[in-house]
Amino acid sequence: MSEAWTQHGKVRVREADGVMEVVVDGLTTQAKYYKPLIYEFFRKAWRGSRPAWGEFAVEIAMEYVGDPPWLDLDNLAKAILDALKGYAFHDDAQVARLLVERKPGDRERITVRVARLG
Template sequence: MSGDELNLRVDALTTQSGRFKSLIGEFFRLEFKRARPKWGPYEVCIEIAHARDTSSQDVDRVAKAVLDALTGVVFHDDSQVERLLVTKVEGDGPRIAVTARPMKPVRILEDA
């Protein structure tokens, strides 16, 4: 955790949200006893790494599993996620890297 930003790396790859939820939930119970989910809009970036020789996972299924795991830990409901970026890359082995942070207000400049 860095301020309101969560950076998490899991050296495994699964689409089973129950496994992610219990793993992430247990991590937060042990390491961040005071962490509570927050309200407001969030952005989440997920990088899915897989080895060249392994079958690759569907990005939408992995993203859903990750969002389900973060619900109740980082934010109250995954409907709070207003920006989601999921990238699949080739790596040395299975890994999921997640960054979740409150969205900053975007200021749109009007034409002069």
């Protein structure tokens, strides 16, 4: 990806070649925290492309340092998909492939990659 990041608070996004990458710095055990955080970024700071039709693949990675946080990944995925609705795609029913993982990393963050299929 070569596009520059757009940042507002803890959220930054870039888009290139039909792929959107979203990074949220820091972690919390409350999945519901992420929906308004990401939604507010798109509402206030995003000037990128409009949502598209078709099928999408979404990869969500929660990176942690030390012990993994007690967070249900299914709730995290739902909160993030709801926040992306209307910006990356029109409806989360367009997500044909979804990967959600928790893994150790060098810093605490959530990384989301949204790509059109086909």
